[in-house]
Amino acid sequence: MDRWLKTGSVKRKAEETSNVSDEVNIESQGRPSLQQDLAQHSGTSCAKVKRKYHSDYIKFGFFWTGDAEDPKPHCVLCYDILANEAMKPAKLKRHLETKHKDYICKPVAFFERKCEELERHMRKEATHFFVPGENAKATEASYKVSLLIAKAGKPHSIGETLVKPAAKVMANIILGEKASDELTLSNDTVQRRITSMAENVQDQLVTRLRQSHLFSLQLDESTDIGNEAILLCFVRYIHAGAVVDDFLFCQSLPTNTTGEAIFESLNTFIVQNNIDWKRCVGVCTDGAAAMTAKHKGLVARVRAVAPSAASTHCCIHREQLASL
Missing domain, CATH: 4.10.170 (p53, subunit A)
Structure with a gap:
């Protein structure tokens, strides 16, 4: 049961x-x-979160750039642009502490001034390249082709005699006749584009030099194929926590390449671009008297305005002297 x-x-x-x-x-x-x-x-x-910029982030030295829906943090000190994912106080603070240690204790007003300088610089770049009334895309294409011509070392006239006819043939076949009439690559236009790009590059370099606490110079006098004396100047400075070498300028000199003439050319460039001489900590030259003379040489004149500048004999010139 x-x-x-x-x-x-x-x-x-x-x-x-x-x-x-x-x-x-x-x-x-x-x-x-x-x-x-x-x-x-x-x-x-798992959808990607778009982080927004907050006005408090300026105390870390960051403004924003790009699309308002997808802003990217823009450092007002080194001009680095980070990804949207870095729009966090911890990451922005880490960037300031690792790359700009000397600016950690700066007040907010200092970063706001730097931000205003950055905005003026960006507006200047925007108006520097694009002229009202011109086709923006055609102007951009003209600049890029002019840059290729400059890099290849070709005559400026090649844009009008070869590049533009070839571009018109390709544009007529692919896009139609109307599209080929927008591009301007005359000899004068290419020269103007190259000059404006060179000025823009120089402006960026000068801005970096103004922000660098220290810099050093390397100079040499040479003669070109036209038997004209020229002064070549290179600069080494600190940017974004790294040591950077750049070509600073190339200028003509009088026939008598004395220490006074060389310093006058160098000093004119430094003063006109509002670069602080006191931040110069080194001058590298060859052993010529015009460069190293005790009283009237270039080094002596540089030390008069930059007392902390140390003189260095160029190692390449030393090797040449040793080989003779």
Whole structure:
């Protein structure tokens, strides 16, 4: 009897379990499964978050640039542009502490002034390249082609005699005749484009020099193929926590390349671009008297305005003297 009751109860439980499972299967039809719900939820949570700029971030030396919906932090000290994911106080502070240690204790007003300088610089660049009334895309294409001509060292006239006719043929075939009439690559236009790009590069270099606490110069006098004396000047400075070497300028000199004439050419460039002479800590030259003379040489004159500047004899000139 007990055995029969136990057997009967087991059967009833099995039937109830079967009925419950059938109900579950019926209810589950027509709606996503639990795994599908989890997959959809995880897909929603993994969507990329666009971080917004907050005015408090200026205390870390950062403004923003780019699209307002996807802003990117823009450092007002080194002009570096970071990804949108870096728009966090901790990451912006780490950038300031690792790359600009000397500016950690600066007040907010200092960074606001730097921000204004950055905005003026960006507006200047925008108006420097694009002239109102010109086709923006055609102007951009003209600049890029002019840059290629300059890098290749070709005559400026090649833009009008070869590049533009070839571009018109390709544009007529691919885009139509109207598109080929926008591009301007005359001799004067190419020269003007190259000059404006050179001025822009110089402005960027001068801006970096003004921001660098220290810099050093390397100078040499040479003669070009026209037998004209020229002064070549290179600069080494600190930018974004790294030591950078750049070509500073190339200028003509009078026939008598004395220490006074060389210093006058160098000093004119430094003064006109508002670069602080006191930040100059080194001058590298050859051993010529015009450069190293004790009283009237270039080094002596530089030390008069930059007392901390150390003189270095160029190692390449030393090797040449040793080989003679």
